[in-house]
Amino acid sequence: MLALRSTVGAVARRTRTIAARTPSTLSRTIPKAATSLALTSSREYSAPSTDNLSTRSTVVQLLSNIGSKREVQQYLSHFTSVSSQQFAVIKVGGAIITEHLESLTSALAFLNHVGLFPVVVHGAGPQLNKLLEDAGVEPQFEEGIRVTDGKTLAVARKLFLEENLKLVEKLEEMGIRARPISSGVFGAEYLDKEKYDLVGRINKVNKEPIEAAINAGCLPILTSMAETPEGQVLNVNADVAAGELARALQPLKIVYLSEKGGLFNADTNEKISAINLDEEYDYLMSQWWCRYGTRLKIKEIKDLLDGLPRTTSVAIIHPADLQKELFTDSGAGTLIRRGNKLQTASDVSQFSDLAKLKEVLVRDREGLDAKATVDRYVDGLGSHEFKAYFDEAMDALAIVHPPSSSSSLSNLATFTITKSGWLTNIADNVFAAIKKDHSKLVWTVKEDDENLTWFFDKAEGSLSKDGEVMFWYGIENGDEVKELMTEFTQHGRSMLGDANLEARLHRAAREASNGLSASLHRQNAPMRQQARAFSSSARPTSKTARRSARVASSSRGYATTTNPNPPFGSKNSSNSQPARVALIGARGYTGQALISLLNSHPNMDLRHVSSRELAGQKLKGYEKRDITYENLSAEDVRRMSEKNEIDCWVMALPNGVCKPFVDAVEEGKGSNNSVIVDLSADYRFDSKWTYGLPELVTRSDIAKATRISNPGCYATAAQLGIAPLVPFLSGQPTVFGVSGYSGAGTKPSPKNDVENLKNNIIPYSLTDHIHEREISNQLGVEVAFIPHVAMWFQGIHHTISIPLKDAMSSRDIRQIYQERYAGEKLVKVTGEAPSVKTISGKHGVEIGGFGVHSSGKRVVVCATIDNLLKGAATQCLRKFSPFLIAFRTPNLCTENMNLSLGFAEYEGIPLD
Structure with a gap:
């Protein structure tokens, strides 16, 4: 198969679908670093103040709670790739200033704290109507435009200045420097003096006041008033002013803040998530519900975007969701962009410019033989059946x-796309078109492809061999999957598509020193363990569910699920070799639970179990091989590491004990290839170690990590219970936690003495508990934690009191949690408060309750977790594979092991 390498680096998808529309899935694509964009100005402006820089990292951490750190960093890189004035134009309606000033200023403060300077232009229509009504002046409109006489203009000018200062002063109160700009920007002529009187048509935009404000470190806050060359002030609609400002500045984003939070499909009453105008404009205009204000808005935005670079997009969003719209893949409002119309060809003669086709095929290839290889490929196309998908500029x-x-x-043989193609969303559009035409598809990608997870998201299954990953979708028959696996392991790519053509193309590529190779990239670095040798026992993978868009967060990485009837067992595995595991410290409850999970795991091979107290005894509960407990010393561990005998070391030791063993592993020459998962608290605050909580930490970070600190079970449930509401906090959350006595360990103490616990509950470490520090450190906000132990054996319950800065309903909060954790197989959001009885023995966290105080500004959230499963063993096992989660108890440990060792994230974890 011939596959071409893409010219761009990382990409994050924003997948949104217009309600009640079937033609295509709409998605967003923003690259990791969109530098040197061809916009009008390359002038750089001053950096944010020292105070802002000092809080930037804190704000980025807060933003990471509505999306992943990867998303936040990607969009920040994108937005800061142009001069400050070209980041965004934000139009603020008068009703927003009146009803949502707090949300608006908080959102603008967030942007400024990360070094961004949106240009804000506001109106005051509702306020003006009220003032005129109170003054006995009846507003007059002609064709939707306010007729403005001298008296009306006088009232409007005074009102605009008052509203402008209200916004500026509120920002200043929050420590954000803002500059009111009420004149000097918009030049105008009379729109139609006889008809509208003192209403202007903007014919000039002076950028100097805006540049001066930004240079001084201030947010420019503009009114929508304009002046004639003679100095006559004219009234201008704020939407029109924002549009003219955008034409002059050519920003990356144009944002219209709306109380409704977007455009709606009146047929289904659902929000339209995204619109690609080039593909969908005619379709939308033909819909019966696209009329009145919605029709006019879409038409005006199309006229505006037609004159701007394709990198510019429009967002219609509620101010409370502005951060989510700008910094997450899923967004929150309605995104409108030009997009690109796709063309197709099924014969070489249908390409209007054959030289252009060859140029596109050559552009990703290095080496002197590039042209000759492409010539041979195009010759092969001339005599074989194919279908090509491309845009007019052939960016894709x-x-x-x-x-x-x-x-x-069907076989996807070639896929090449430029940076411009990614910015204008062609990649997802092309794939959607392919999927519409081809019900079954297979393709191959290099395993070090930076965009490998993009393909995992598009595929329903995958298989790895000799540095390549084969993907497919549409295969439902187990025998078909088995046949595909056999062909791939025996013959590689030559079996794909037309056998003769593929063999010919494969030979042609082999003849060159650098044959045309893999395709796309996304921001997932090479998966560390994929280079392992491929054996005849390789397992295909199968994905049955996708993550949905989130309200409080978009997808971080991707979640894999277990097929109820998998043909060969694993899902999205990149490693076919069993992982050799050593468990250091296994006497406790967590060690026993982890041993049980490893026993049922098809790809984990437990080799050594160390316990000083049990040395010499036979290990029970593990059936794959006979194992005797050993008392391994640090020197024993060093020798084993030197011989590279172990793939993963699990440290199930008390706090403060494991460092000599970690040092011993790292002294051995095999340390670069082995993973260490520490269940204690010793490395949870070490920046060199990856914190293994996949629902809140980017999965790709865990997949790449070799040193993973497993979260505490208390901390896991508390973080998951608080994280979705971090952007809405007004103060410190308080966590009242109660654990069963297994959480007190196996060493006798009053906290695990059944007689002492009978009819009793014991509080302990009431302040400064290590989990209090852990929770606060990871969430980026101060959290109070009050632990207790009770009579039951296993399971933890948290009752969490969370203060809110704005009034919210229980339904709103529950929706935030449901959409934040959509697709997370080990997090369940319920309406009722969960109970310990229902979570005990299960591999997950349950969150519910959502009791809101009568003020609307405090919510109580309940979370439960089995500290012996999801809290530790499951999370640990998930971390052991490049696609698994982190380590909460044996369950979380399992997830982390899976992720870091290249196995499916939930492999070996019962998803009951």
């Missing part, structure tokens, strides 16, 4: 070969 090109007599699968 995909070539698919249909099923042949020897295969029922």
Whole structure:
């Protein structure tokens, strides 16, 4: 198969679908670093103040609670790739200033704290109507435009200045420097003096006052008043002023703040998530519900975007959701962009410019033989069936070969896309078009492809061999998967698509020293363990569910799920070799739970179990091999590491004990290839170690990590219970936690003495508990934690009191949690408060309750977790594979092991 390498680096998808529309799935694509964009000005402006820089990291941490750190960093890189004035134009309606000033100023403060300077222009229409009504002046409109006589203009000018100062002063109160700009920016002529009187048509935009404000470190706050060359002030609609400002500044984003939070499909009453105008404008205009204000808005935005770079997009959003719209893949309002119309060709003669086609195929290839290799490929296309998908500028090109007599699968042979193509969302549009035409598809990508997770998201299954990953979708028959696996392991790519064509192309590529190779990239670095040798026992993978868009967070990485009837067992595994595991310290409850999980894990091979107290005894509960407890010393561990005998070391030791063993592993020459997962608190605050909580930490970070600190069980449930509301906090959350006595360990103490606990509950470490520090450190906010131990054996319950800065309803909060954790197989959001009885023995966290105080500004959230499963063992095992989660108890440990060792995230974890 011939596959071409993309020219761009990381990409984050924003997948949104217009309600009640079937033609295509709409998605957003923003690259990791969009530098040197061809916009009008390259002038750089001053950096934010020292105070702002000092709080930037804190704000980024807070933003990471509505999306992943990867998303936040990508969008920050994108937004800061242009001069400050070209980040965004934000139009603020008068009703927003009146009803949502707190949300508006908080959102603008967030942007400023990360060094961004949106240009804000506001109106005051509702306030003006009220003032005129109180003054006995009846507002007059002609064709939707306010007729403005001298008296009306006088009232409007005074009102605009008052509203402008109200916004500026509120920002200043929050420590944000802002500059009111009520004149000198918009030049105008009379729109139609006889008809509208003192209403202007903007014919000039002076950028100097805006640049001066930004240079001084101030947010520019503009009114929508304009002046004629003679100095006559004219009234201008705020939407019109924002549009003209955008034409002059050519920003990356144009934001219209709206109380409704977006445009709605009146047929379904659902919010329209995204619109690609080039593809969908005619379709939308033909819909019966697209009329009145919605129709006019879409038309005006199309006229505006037609004159701006394709990198510019429009967002219609509520101010409370502005951060989510700008910094997450899923967004929150309605995103409108031009997009690109796609073309197709099924014969070489249908390409209007064959030289251009070859140029596109060559552009990603290095080496002197590039042209010759591409010539041979195009010659092969001339005599074989194919379908090509591309845009007019050929920023994206995909070539698919249909099923042949020897295969029922279509083959994606070539996929190449430029940076411009990513910025204008062609990648997802092309793939959607391919999927519409081809019900079954297979393709191959290099395993070090930076965008590997993009392909995992598009695929329903995958298989790895010899540095390549084969993906597919549309295969439902187990025998078909088995046949595909056999062909791939025996023959590699030559079996894909038309056998003769593929063999010919494969030979042509082999003839060159650098054959045309893999395709796209996304921001997932090479998966560390994929280079492991591929064996005949390789397992195919299968994905049955996707993550949905989130309200309080977009997807961080991706979640894999277990097929109820998997043909061969694992999902999205990149490693086919069993991992050799050593468990250091296994006498406690967590160690026993982890041993049980490893026993049922198809890809984990437990080799050594160390326990000083049990040395010499036979290990019970593990059936794969006979194991005797050992009393391994640090020197024993060093020798084993030197010989590279172990793939993963699990440290199940008390706090403060494991450092000599970690040092011993790192002294051995095999330390670079082995993973260490520490269940204690010793490394949870060490920046060199990855914190293994996949629902809140980027999964790719865990997958790449070799040193993973497993979260505490208390801390896991508390963080998951608080994280979705971090952006809405007005103060310190308080966590009242109660654990069963297994959480007190196996060493006798009053906290695990059943007689002492009978009819009793014991508080302990009432302040400064290590979990209090852990929770606060990871969430980026101060949290109070009050632990207790009770009579039951296993399971933890948290009752969490959370103060809110704005009034919210229980339903709103529950929706935030449901959408934040959508697709997370080990987090369940319920309406009722969960109970310890229902969570005990299960591999997950349950969150519910959502009791809101009568003020609307305090909510009580309840969270439960089994400290012996999701709290530790499950999270640990998830971390052991490049696609698993972190370590909460044996369950979390399992997740982390899976992720870091290249196995499916939930492999070996019962998802009951």
